[in-house]
Structures are given as C-alpha cells and as structure tokens.
Amino acid sequence: MQKSVINVNSEIGRLKSILLKRPGAEIENITPATMSHLLFDDIPYLKIAQSEHDAFANSLRAHGTEVVYLEELMAAVCAQSTSVKTQFIKQFLAEANYTIGTTYEALSEYLNQLSPQTLIKQIYAGVRRDAITFKNDSLHDLAGQDAANPYVLNPLPNAYFTRDPQAVIGNGITINRLTYSARQPESLITEYVMKYHPRFAGLVNIWRNRNNNSRIEGGDEFILNEHVLAMGISQRTSSRSIEGLARELFANPAAKFDTIIAVEIPHNHAMMHLDTVFTMINYDQFSVFPGMMDAEGQLNIFVITPGPNNTLKLVHHTNLAATLKAVLKLSELDLIETGGGDTIVGPREQWNDGSNTLAIAPGEVITYDRNYVTNELLRQHGIIVHEVPSSELSRGRGGPRCMSQPLWRENL
Numbered sequence: 550m551q552k553s554v555i556n557v558n559s560e561i562g563r564l565k566s567i568l569l570k571r572p573g574a575e576i577e578n579i580t581p582a583t584m585s586h587l588l589f590d591d592i593p594y595l596k597i598a599q600s601e602h603d604a605f606a607n608s609l610r611a612h613g614t615e616v617v618y619l620e621e622l623m624a625a626v627c628a629q630s631t632s633v634k635t636q637f638i639k640q641f642l643a644e645a646n647y648t649i650g651t652t653y654e655a656l657s658e659y660l661n662q663l664s665p666q667t668l669i670k671q672i673y674a675g676v677r678r679d680a681i682t683f684k685n686d687s688l689h690d691l692a693g694q695d696a697a698n699p700y701v702l703n704p705l706p707n708a709y710f711t712r713d714p715q716a717v718i719g720n721g722i723t724i725n726r727l728t729y730s731a732r733q734p735e736s737l738i739t740e741y742v743m744k745y746h747p748r749f750a751g752l753v754n755i756w757r758n759r760n761n762n763s764r765i766e767g768g769d770e771f772i773l774n775e776h777v778l779a780m781g782i783s784q785r786t787s788s789r790s791i792e793g794l795a796r797e798l799f800a801n802p803a804a805k806f807d808t809i810i811a812v813e814i815p816h817n818h819a820m821m822h823l824d825t826v827f828t829m830i831n832y833d834q835f836s837v838f839p840g841m842m843d844a845e846g847q848l849n850i851f852v853i854t855p856g857p858n859n860t861l862k863l864v865h866h867t868n869l870a871a872t873l874k875a876v877l878k879l880s881e882l883d884l885i886e887t888g889g890g891d892t893i894v895g896p897r898e899q900w901n902d903g904s905n906t907l908a909i910a911p912g913e914v915i916t917y918d919r920n921y922v923t924n925e926l927l928r929q930h931g932i933i934v935h936e937v938p939s940s941e942l943s944r945g946r947g948g949p950r951c952m953s954q955p956l957w958r959e960n961l
C-alpha cells in the first residue's frame with residue numbers, strides 16, 4: 550500500500566477530516582409502530598435535526614476540519630460506473646432478501662432508473678410499497694406479514710450515526726457487521742465507498758470486513774494511541790469479535806497495534822456502546838459515566854496482548870483508572886463524571902449523550918448544548934468545550950462522537 554489516505558492514531562489528535570451523513574427523509578419514515586425496531590425512542594423533527602446537524606458540520610469546519618459526506622461519496626461511486634451501481638442495487642436487495650420474484654423485479658427496475666443521487670437518498674429513506682409498480686400479482690405481495698409492511702425497503706434512520714458501520718484505526722479500517730437488522734445495510738455503503746471511490750480504492754487496509762458472523766460497531770472501537778485500542782464488550786460488540794480483531798491486527802505487519810483493553814459495560818439501550826459512557830478528551834482526561842461500573846466502582850476489563858504462537862494473552866483487571874494509567878503510562882488521570890456523578894443529573898445527561906464528546910484536539914471537544922452541567926464541569930477541568938444545538942439529534946441516542954467518523958487526525 551503506497552500513501553496513506555486515512556490516518557487515525559488517537560482519539561484526540563487534531564482533527565483534519567471527518568465523515569458525516571446528514572439526516573434525510575429516513576427520519577420522517579419512522580412511525581410509532583416502527584420506532585423501537587428502528588432503535589429510536591422518539592421521532593425527531595427533520596427540519597430542526599438538519600439545521601442542528603449543519604451547525605455541527607459548521608463547527609467542525611470552523612476549527613479546520615474537512616467535512617466529507619458519506620452520501621455524496623456513495624452517489625459519486627454510482628455515478629462513476631453503471632455496472633457498480635447495478636451491482637450495488639443487486640447486493641442491497643439480496644441482503645434485504647429480494648433475489649427473485651415480483652417485488653425484486655419491481656424494486657430493481659425502480660431503483661435502477663434513478664439518478665445516482667436520488668438512488669442513494671432513496672436507499673437511506675427506504676422505499677414504500679406504493680412507490681413501485683408491480684407488473685404481476687403475487688399472493689406474497691398482497692397478503693401476509695411482508696405485505697403488511699408499508700415499506701418494501703425499510704428506512705435507515707440511524708445512518709447519521711456514521712461512527713458505527715466502520716472504524717478507522719491507524720491507516721486501516723474495520724467494516725462492521727452491525728448487530729441489528731435495522732442497521733446492517735449501512736456498512737454495505739462503507740464497503741462500496743472504500744472499494745470503489747477513487748479517494749480510497751486500493752489505498753486503505755481492511756483490518757476486518759463485514760462478512761463475519763460476530764458483531765462489532767464503531768461506538769465500541771477506540772484508538773487510545775498508536776499501539777493501544779480500547780473496545781467495549783457491549784450490547785453491540787461481542788467478545789468474540791474483539792478476539793477476532795485482536796488476532797487479525799496482531800498478525801498483520803501493516804498494523805502497529807499490540808494492546809487492546811476490552812471493557813465490559815452493561816448491556817442496555819441507554820449504554821449501547823462504550824462511547825455512550827466513556828470518551829477520551831485529552832492525554833490524561835476522560836469522560837466517564839459511573840453507571841458503567843458496579844456499586845463498588847469495579848468492572849470487567851481484559852488487557853489483551855499477543856501471546857506465543859498466535860495466541861492471545863489476557864490479563865483481568867477491575868479498576869478502570871488503574872488500568873488506563875498502567876497501559877497509557879500515566880502518573881495522573883482525570884476521570885470527569887457525567888453530570889458530576891449526581892444521581893439525577895448524571896443519568897439524565899448520559900441519556901442525552903453527555904458523555905459522548907468528540908475531541909477535535911487534545912483537551913478540546915464538541916458536545917451537545919443540552920448537557921450543560923457536564924459541559925460546565927468539563928470547563929472547570931480546563932477543557933475547551935464547543936457546544937452544538939441538540940434537541941432533535943439527541944432523540945436518536947447518539948452524540949457528537951457517534952455522529953462522526955474521523956478520517957484523518959494529526960499524529961500526536
């Protein structure tokens with residue numbers, strides 16, 4: 550592999566380039582009946598969500614970060630080659646279980662005649678049953694469980710959480726098999742962009758691809774420094790996939806990682822990923838939601854390093870601060886508690902992603918404005934905090950880190 554086109558060797562190095570997905574019509578295709586399956590707790594008001602998202606993008610640009618939109622990269626991939634576009638549609642439909650039959654034919658015809666830009670918008674927004682023309686009747690299209698779904702392709706409202714379908718690690722990437730069917734199609738788009746967009750094609754190491762049985766999401770993948778990763782064992786990322794990634798990275802001479810700290814967190818919707826309860830803010834400062842630990846402040850942590858003959862060495866720890874200090878070789882550590890650890894403010898602000906900071910440089914973060922207690926506390930700890938509006942975006946249960954995939958950070 551010649552030159553690097555992605556470079557992320559930390560969580561905090563000055564952010565130069567980032568991938569976002571602007572919320573689109575998919576948000577308006579959530580209904581009370583589909584909300585929980587689609588992993589939402591409410592229906593955001595799209596117009597406001599978009600203006601909040603634009604404010605987030607503008608804040609990034611104002612601090613010298615290039616903002617790249619995933620949907621534009623994917624539209625460019627489809628515009629550049631009709632055969633890739635056709636192949637993408639075929640694979641997308643196959644993953645939605647359409648390979649033959651009347652729905653497949655109608656959908657395939659409908660999608661293929663769309664312009665690349667409209668196609669990608671529609672892929673995210675979903676396709677309603679009444680938008681396509683069936684040429685022949687089939688009982689399956691007229692009655693039964695599938696026929697009752699107003700969508701022949703479900704919307705992908707979680708796509709604005711661009712963190713999860715993949716993770717840039719060093720000069721490579723994991724393209725993830727996501728946990729829930731509501732999100733699994735998202736990483737097919739990353740795969741196509743990495744494979745066919747001229748900015749990335751042939752220039753990115755694929756550490757792990759999405760053709761895996763074990764689940765992994767970017768909200769659980771952290772680059773603490775150029776050789777240490779932290780991973781959440783969570784509702785979304787299995788211990789099996791962490792083991793798999795450890796083997797793949799340790800065996801790959803192109804990867805410089807030799808240590809993974811696997812942190813087990815409670816498995817529930819409020820804390821679906823490690824980054825909902827823990828983020829890195831500075832060399833020695835982290836945001837932490839105490840609810841990730843038990844009443845004694847303990848949790849299960851395994852430090853994974855290469856063992857002899859391709860085995861993995863596991864060392865068990867229970868104290869987060871002590872483990873981070875040891876692995877990162879720090880004498881002091883500042884763990885800043887969400888809501889100051891208050892029993893009401895803490896869980897409320899964590900619910901709205903108060904722990905989910907996005908560092909744009911060491912000690913400088915973007916956060917949601919609604920988490921004002923935590924934001925104030927961060928400032929008291931010397932952090933520069935840039936707030937973005939958040940009343941609608943937060944309804945999807947993700948904050949600034951969840952909504953973004955760094956492509957390039959300056960090395961520390």
Ligand SMILES: NC(=[NH2+])NCCC[C@H](N)C(=O)O
Binds near residue numbers: 951
């Ligand atoms: N990295 C994150 N914390 N992402 C948050 C994703 C939220 C999204 N509604 C989901 O459940 O998948």
